[in-house]
Amino acid sequence: MAERPLDLDAVRAFLHIAELGSFTRAAEATRTTQAAVSLKLKRLEERLGCRLIERTPRSVELSARGAAFLDHARELLAAHDRAISAVTTARRxxxxxxxxxxxxxxxxxxxxxxxxxxxxxxxxxxxxxxxxxxxxxxxxxxxxxxxxxxxxxxxxxxxxDEPFGWFAGPGWQHRPDEPLPLATLAEPCGVRVMAGRLLDAAGIPWTEIFVGGGVTAVAAAVMAGMGVSALAPRMLPFGAVEVGERLRLPLLPRLxxxxxxxxxxxxxxxxxxxxxxxxxxxxxx
Missing domain, CATH: 3.40.190.10 (Periplasmic binding protein-like II)
Structure with missing residues (x-):
C-alpha cells in the first residue's frame, strides 16, 4: 500500500517556521493563526515520524531531522510550483x-x-x-x-514601530560654536522635516551639510565624518555612534x-x- 503523500501546506508551514524562526511570524506570513501553524507542523511530524522543530520558551530551532529535511522541503515546493507554472500562460x-x-x-x-x-x-x-x-x-x-x-x-x-536616533561616525566631534551639521535626504523626506522641526523647537541651530538621494548615501556621509543624521539603527553600517544624549539633542519618536x-x-x-x-x-x- 502506498504511503500517504505529504501535505504541501504543512510543508510550507514548516519552511516558514524554519526560515523566520518563529511560529508567530510564520502565522503572519501565511495569513493564519499560530495554532493553525502548530497543528500543520504536528501533522507533518506525525506523518514523518520524527520531530522537525525544537521549541523552547525563548527560541525555535531545527532538530537534526528538521535540518536534514529542510532542503528536500524546498525542492518539493519548488517542483510543485514548476508543475503549476507549466500549464499557466500568464505571469502575474x-x-x-x-x-x-x-x-x-x-x-x-x-x-x-x-x-x-x-x-x-x-x-x-x-x-x-x-x-x-x-x-x-x-x-x-x-x-x-x-x-x-x-x-x-x-x-x-x-x-x-521603529526606533530612531541621532547618529554620527566614530570619532566625530561637534564644535560647540557652530551649527549642528546635518546629513539628510532630499525633500520631501518626512524624517528630514521631523528632525528639523525638533531641532528648531529645542532651540538648537543646525545646517544641512549633506543632502543624499538615498539613505545609503546619507549613511556614507555620516561614516565619512561629515555630520549627524536622524536614522533607524538598522540602516547604519557597523561602527556608527548614537550621539543624541551626548549632544543633548531632542528625543526622536518611534516611527x-x-x-x-x-x-x-x-x-x-x-x-x-x-x-x-x-x-x-x-x-x-
Missing amino acids: RMTIGISDHVAGPELPALIARMNAQDPELVIEIRIGSSGPLLNSYDRRELDSVIVRLQSGRSDGELLV PVLLHSRVRDDRSRAALAALAAAFRNAARG
Missing part, C-alpha cells in the same frame, strides 16, 4: 513601493522571501519617499506600498511603518504576507 505582476527610510540592507532577503513564496510572480519594486509613493498608490500606479506613517491617514496595516495594499487574489496576498512577515522579523532583529 506586483508593483510595490518601499520608502527609502524603510528599505534597508535586508531588502535582498525580503525579495528572496517573496520569490520563494511564489516564484512565478513578477516583482517590481520602486524606492522613494513615503509621500510621493502614497500618492502613486492612491493613483493606482502601485499595488502596494510600505511607508512611514503619514499625517492625516488612518489606513494601512502596522508592520512595526510606524505601514503596509497599504489593494491586492485581492490569494496568491499575491500570500506573497505580500510573506514579505510583511520577513520585514517584521528583520526590523525587530
